[in-house]
Amino acid sequence: MPPHALPRVSVGQHSAAGRNGPNQDFHGAMLPAGHLLAAKGIALALVDGIGSSRVSQVASAAAVRGFLDDYYATSEAWSTRRSAERVLGALNAWLHAQNQRGDARFDKDRGYVCTFSALILKGRRLHLLHVGDARIYRVHAQALEQLTQDHRVRVSDEEAYLGRALGIGAHVEIDHHDWEAEPGELYLLATDGAYTHLDAATVHETVAGCGGDLDAAARMLVAQAHDRDSEDDATVQLLRVDALPEPGADALHRQRETLALPPPLAAGMRFEGFTVLRELFVGPRSHVHLARDDATGRHVVLKTPSVDLQDDAAHLDRFVLEEWAARRIDGPHVVKAATAERPRRHLFVALDFVEGQTLAQWMRDHPRPPLEAVRAIVEQAARGLQALHRREMLHRDLRPENLMIDAAGTVTLIDLGSVHVAGLAERLDAPQAPAVEGTLQYAAPELLLGEGASERSDLFALAAIAYQMLTGQLPYGLDAARVRTPADLRRLHCVPLRHHRPELPAWVDAVLYKALQPDAQRRQEAVSEFVHDLRAPGPQFLQRRPVPLAERDPVRFWQGIALLLALAVVVLVALRVLGR
Amino acid sequence: MAYLAPAEFVTKMVDAGESKLLMSTRDTLIRAYMAGAILALAAAFAVTVTVNTGNALVGAMLFPVGFIMLYLLGFDLLTGVFTLAPLAVFDRRPGATWRGVLRNWGLVFAGNFAGALTVAVFMAIIFTFGFSEAPNAIGVKLGHIGEGRTVGYSAHGAAGMLTLFIRAVMCNWMVSTGVVAAMMSTSVSGKAIGMWMPVMIFFYMGFEHSIVNMFLFPTGLMLGGNFTLMDYFIWNELPTVLGNLVGGLTFVGMTLYATHYKTAPKRAAPAASARTEAKSSTRRALA
Numbered sequence: 127m128p129p130h131a132l133p134r135v136s137v138g139q140h141s142a143a144g145r146n147g148p149n150q151d152f153h154g155a156m157l158p159a160g161h162l163l164a165a166k167g168i169a170l171a172l173v174d175g176i177g178s179s180r181v182s183q184v185a186s187a188a189a190v191r192g193f194l195d196d197y198y199a200t201s202e203a204w205s206t207r208r209s210a211e212r213v214l215g216a217l218n219a220w221l222h223a224q225n226q227r228g229d230a231r232f233d234k235d236r237g238y239v240c241t242f243s244a245l246i247l248k249g250r251r252l253h254l255l256h257v258g259d260a261r262i263y264r265v266h267a268q269a270l271e272q273l274t275q276d277h278r279v280r281v282s283d284e285e286a287y288l289g290r291a292l293g294i295g296a297h298v299e300i301d302h303h304d305w306e307a308e309p310g311e312l313y314l315l316a317t318d319g320a321y322t323h324l325d326a327a328t329v330h331e332t333v334a335g336c337g338g339d340l341d342a343a344a345r346m347l348v349a350q351a352h353d354r355d356s357e358d359d360a361t362v363q364l365l366r367v368d369a370l371p372e373p374g375a376d377a378l379h380r381q382r383e384t385l386a387l388p389p390p391l392a393a394g395m396r397f398e399g400f401t402v403l404r405e406l407f408v409g410p411r412s413h414v415h416l417a418r419d420d421a422t423g424r425h426v427v428l429k430t431p432s433v434d435l436q437d438d439a440a441h442l443d444r445f446v447l448e449e450w451a452a453r454r455i456d457g458p459h460v461v462k463a464a465t466a467e468r469p470r471r472h473l474f475v476a477l478d479f480v481e482g483q484t485l486a487q488w489m490r491d492h493p494r495p496p497l498e499a500v501r502a503i504v505e506q507a508a509r510g511l512q513a514l515h516r517r518e519m520l521h522r523d524l525r526p527e528n529l530m531i532d533a534a535g536t537v538t539l540i541d542l543g544s545v546h547v548a549g550l551a552e553r554l555d556a557p558q559a560p561a562v563e564g565t566l567q568y569a570a571p572e573l574l575l576g577e578g579a580s581e582r583s584d585l586f587a588l589a590a591i592a593y594q595m596l597t598g599q600l601p602y603g604l605d606a607a608r609v610r611t612p613a614d615l616r617r618l619h620c621v622p623l624r625h626h627r628p629e630l631p632a633w634v635d636a637v638l639y640k641a642l643q644p645d646a647q648r649r650q651e652a653v654s655e656f657v658h659d660l661r662a663p664g665p666q667f668l669q670r671r672p673v674p675l676a677e678r679d680p681v682r683f684w685q686g687i688a689l690l691l692a693l694a695v696v697v698l699v700a701l702r703v704l705g706r
Numbered sequence: 707m708a709y710l711a712p713a714e715f716v717t718k719m720v721d722a723g724e725s726k727l728l729m730s731t732r733d734t735l736i737r738a739y740m741a742g743a744i745l746a747l748a749a750a751f752a753v754t755v756t757v758n759t760g761n762a763l764v765g766a767m768l769f770p771v772g773f774i775m776l777y778l779l780g781f782d783l784l785t786g787v788f789t790l791a792p793l794a795v796f797d798r799r800p801g802a803t804w805r806g807v808l809r810n811w812g813l814v815f816a817g818n819f820a821g822a823l824t825v826a827v828f829m830a831i832i833f834t835f836g837f838s839e840a841p842n843a844i845g846v847k848l849g850h851i852g853e854g855r856t857v858g859y860s861a862h863g864a865a866g867m868l869t870l871f872i873r874a875v876m877c878n879w880m881v882s883t884g885v886v887a888a889m890m891s892t893s894v895s896g897k898a899i900g901m902w903m904p905v906m907i908f909f910y911m912g913f914e915h916s917i918v919n920m921f922l923f924p925t926g927l928m929l930g931g932n933f934t935l936m937d938y939f940i941w942n943e944l945p946t947v948l949g950n951l952v953g954g955l956t957f958v959g960m961t962l963y964a965t966h967y968k969t970a971p972k973r974a975a976p977a978a979s980a981r982t983e984a985k986s987s988t989r990r991a992l993a
Contacts, residue, residue: 390711408711410718433710434718434892490798526800566728567800600801607801608730 132163133247133307134369137170138340140348141361144319150175150240151317151361152186156194164553165202166209167248169194170363174260174317176288177358178235185221185238189292192217193244203454203517205548206246206253207302214242214255214292214300221293239293242300243274243315249553250370252313253304258291261321265312265333270326275301313365316347319358323351333364340364378550382446385473388430391415399468400428400476410434411441412543416479419464425479426464429543430472442473444543449475451519451545459510461540480540482532489526489595497630500595501660503529506537507588508657514539515581515653518548522579524587525565526594546579566607567600571618571644574609582646585653589641592660596634597626601642615644624678633667634660640667709896712966715889719959720967722889723790724799726782727806731813734782738817739824741781746825746921748772752909753851757844766910770902773881777888777901783917784814784947789882789954793963815947822920829921830928841929852926855914856937867945870914874949875957877913880904881950882958914946 137157143149155170157163173189175182193213200209225237241258254262256274263270277290292298314329328350336343344362351360388397391413395402400417406427407414415428429448435441452463452475464476483491485503492499507529514521521528523544530538566574570586573579593601600606601620609615620642623635637659643649650656659667676683710718729737748769756765776783791810794802831837833845841849859866887900908915923931923938 408713408717410710410714410721413714432714434714437892486800565800566725594800604728604801604806607728610730610732614730 132371133168133249133367135168135247136338136340136366136368137364138342138344139170139361139363140341140344141359142348142352144352144356144358144360146177146357148183149359150177150183150186151319151359152183152190152240153315153361153363154190154194155363155365156198158198162198165549166198166200167206167246167253169197169244169246170315170365171242171244172260172315172317172361172363173243174241174258174319174359174361176235176239176291179237179239181236181238182240185224185240185293188221188238189217189240189242192220193242197246201454201517201549203451203519203547203549205518205552206248206251206304208518208548210244210246210253210255211300211302214257214298217242218292218298219296222296225293237293239288239291241277241288241317242292245313245315245365247307247365247367250306250373251304251552252307252367253302256301257298258288260315260317263314263316263321265314265326265329267330268326270314270329273303307367307370309367309370311367313367315361315363315365317359317361319356319360320348320351320362323354323356323360340366378446378450378553379443382442382473386471387436388472388474390433391428391430396420397428398470398472398474400426402428408432424464427477427479429475429477431474445473445475447545447547447550448542449477450550451514451542451547452477454517455513455519455542457510457513458536459506459538460513461538461542475543477540480530480532480538482530482538484527485529485531485537485591485595486526488531489598492595493598494627495595497596497634500592502535503531503537503595504588504592504660505657507539507591508653510537510539511584511588511653514545515584520546520579520581521584521587522546523565524584524591525568526591529591567604569607570646571606571609571615572646574607575612575615577646580646581652582649585641585649585656586646588653589638589649589656593623593638593642596623596630599626601638606644609644618644622677624673628679633663636667637663710890710892712962715886716962716966718889719790719886719962720793720797720799723787723793724797724802726787726791726810727794727799727802729810734810734813735817737781738784738814739821740779741776741783742818742821742823742917742920743825744776744779744781744821745772745783745818745917746822746829748775749918749921750825750829750848750925753848754844757847763910766906769909770884770905773884773905774898774901777885778894778897782814782817783881784811784818785878785881785916785950785954786885787811787814788878788951789885789959792955793959796960796963797967818917819920822917823924826921826924826928830925833929845929848922848925849929849931850926852923852931852938852942853933855919856923856933856941860937860941866941870942870945871949871952873912874914874916874946875953876911877908877915877946878950878953879957880908880913881915882954886958886962914942914949916943916946916950919943919946 137155139153139155141149141151141153152173153171157168158166171190171193173186175186196213196216197209200212221238228237241260242256243258243260243262244255245262246253254273256262257277259276259278261276262273264273277288278286279289280286290299312333316324324347329347332346332350333343336346344364347362348360391397391402393402393404397417399420401420403416403418406416410432412432413430417426417428418424419426431442431445449463452461461480462478464478511521521539521542521544523541528539528541530540532538568587568590570583573583590601599621602618605618609618620639623630623638624632637656641649641656650659748771751772752765752769755768756762787810791807795804795807833841833848859870862869881904884901884904887904888897891897891900919942923942927935927938
């Protein structure tokens with residue numbers, strides 16, 4: 127790998143026990159190589175036990191070891207924040223359970239409790255995770271900038287206790303922030319036994335005095351803290367950012383750059399160990415062919431970039447991404463990557479062939495489907511979406527053409543070409559999910575306003591499809607696709623389901639109405655909630671509000687008005703005639 | 707210079723048609739206004755060149771610059787949306803309705819007209835020094851172009867109307883071919899060449915283009931042409947709009963859509979019907 131494809135750092139660390147017994151601080155750093163470095167980054171963790179507890183050093187060691195082991199075992203698709211918070215949540219639960227079993231249940235001061243502070247460098251970004259009273263500083267030329275807050279509650283000048291730490295409660299709130307790292311930056315992690323006795327000048331002199339040897343610097347800093355009457359355990363970790371990956375230097379990018387653009391495929395052609403059988407679709411974004419794998423005889427779908435977008439690097443990256451994502455999702459409702467792990471010379475995506483019809487076709491064949499049929503399809507599509515969401519991926523282009531229904535009625539999400547992977551976006555320097563990728567008709571309105579995509583945007587698309595299956599119409603017509611300003615958003619008006627399907631229960635309308643809210647915050651929180659509501663509506667959907675006749679049955683309403691007018695005319699004519 | 711396969715650019719045409727229907731009112735009006743204004747300016751330029759050189763071919767050869775400019779800037783002419791917007795309805799794109807198509811046409815017509823009219827007023831001011839003196843040579847020429855193409859048609863009655871209509875059909879056949887030709891290539895130079903050929907043909911042949919006329923006739927009226935506003939609408943603009951609609955839709959939009967998008971089964975292929983069936987069910991599945 128070229129030197130600047132991955133971040134490079136120098137680390138120095140040292141810990142020494144204070145005057146009272148065993149060292150309850152614990153620290154660790156993980157500098158993986160190659161693949162893991164790109165996928166998960168470099169992590170430093172620092173933990174301080176509590177002096178009053180005799181088992182705190184066990185907690186400290188477990189926290190650091192557990193974090194460093196488990197963090198690197200989390201899904202590559204997850205963002206750093208999610209990975210770290212999940213791991214810390216589990217650690218906290220374990221420590222808390224230990225406390226519940228022993229004496230510490232009644233006296234937390236004697237339990238498995240510790241602070242936790244970590245720095246993770248992934249791609250070009252540094253992530254900070256923190257709970258408790260250890261500190262992380264950025265070392266400037268003149269000063270130390272404290273990046274963490276002490277979770278310490280001060281009772282009096284002499285007395286203070288930890289406000290938040292691992293192991294205290296069943297749940298713990300972890301501080302997280304992240305920022306763009308700069309080459310040459312120096313970070314200092316220290317426990318209270320060290321930082322209370324160190325100042326910026328000391329740190330500078332020490333680091334400068336040790337040349338490039340950060341381990342020696344850490345050792346000297348700890349020694350100085352103890353020289354200055356620190357009685358507590360003291361630990362210092364130093365992290366210097368030496369080099370950062372150049373933007374676009376990620377392995378995935380480079381993988382794409384080494385691949386040639388494929389020639390136009392045609393039936394009968396041999397291509398990369400496949401025999402092309404026939405064209406499925408040729409569009410301005412991609413060409414899709416059905417092919418047979420010569421080695422296994424299985425049918426696969428080959429997707430190649432269109433001529434139109436062959437110069438569009440971002441579009442080509444999606445081809446690498448699509449297969450990457452398909453390999454990592456395992457579920458019956460999401461298309462799988464065709465397993466051929468052969469070296470490739472061309473850029474293309476090989477996916478399993480899903481035989482069947484698209485939902486778009488299904489909707490034409492079933493213009494007024496029963497609710498249960500719609501529910502069956504929506505639930506399966508939702509399971510597909512959930513499989514993505516669990517991996518912190520967003521589909522972002524859910525539309526009837528991207529849902530295949532096979533002969534057995536199984537629904538499969540195909541086309542992951544617009545998928546957004548949080549963990550990967552961090553690596554590729556694009557943490558925000560960019561707005562519209564998919565079809566405007568099913569895009570949630572917030573995307574058209576340029577806000578980031580979320581799981582609720584996928585929910586909107588799913589609900590819009592459910593609405594379209596039931597009624598044959600889009601919930602907002604084309605108005606939702608024309609949203610450009612927040613004012614447009616407020617003007618959006620969804621045609622109630624009862625206008626098209628008065629025989630359906632009113633609560634179905636209410637559930638869909640909630641999922642189709644233009645404001646993402648007002649929708650159901652997750653796809654699973656929507657699906658549950660669709661089968662077992664909560665009381666809020668069952669409340670019957672009186673609907674005026676004009677809205678409930680406009681025809682009857684206007685017929686009534688016309689009848690009244692006709693009567694009035696008869697009366698007036700009669701008066702006129704009689705009045706003579 | 708990349709050349710796209712027909713199946714690829716025809717899908718692109720349908721997508722473009724769909725995007726016209728999805729465009730907000732504001733954007734549609736702004737883009738139509740600018741398109742009308744730029745095309746009007748190009749028409750004024752072409753007439754100026756023709757008068758100064760005395761050779762209509764030079765004017766016709768240079769007129770496409772306006773068309774190329776407005777296309778590359780992403781603006782919409784009525785002639786283009788006549789061809790593209792209905793394709794979304796033919797292809798049953800979600801939410802695409804004839805009502806939406808008519809809305810788009812109405813908005814683009816209004817925008818084009820306002821843009822062309824603005825340039826018409828500006829050019830009239832330029833040619834007459836702010837209406838303070840008689841129009842110069844170019845102004846006179848512009849003033850009288852309109853006469854033959856309104857009163858001239860009306861003198862022939864129904865035959866004149868037919869001629870006018872056919873000229874309008876021919877016009878948008880060419881202009882829409884230009885729009886499609888621009889989609890065939892991925893490079894600016896390729897797009898420009900693709901548009902230049904058919905647009906030159908229509909201008910030199912004197913075919914009736916509804917938006918060019920939105921400039922020529924109002925300027926003509928302002929510069930003392932001997933025809934009335936009513937002559938302009940009845941004996942030019944309205945038949946031209948209808949002719950443009952028919953020309954663009956029949957000769958370009960529907961033909962390409964029918965032959966390259968909804969491709970009929972190849973005659974030689976065995977079991978062709980079974981194939982197309984499978985194809986239609988998986989069509990667009992993985993786009």
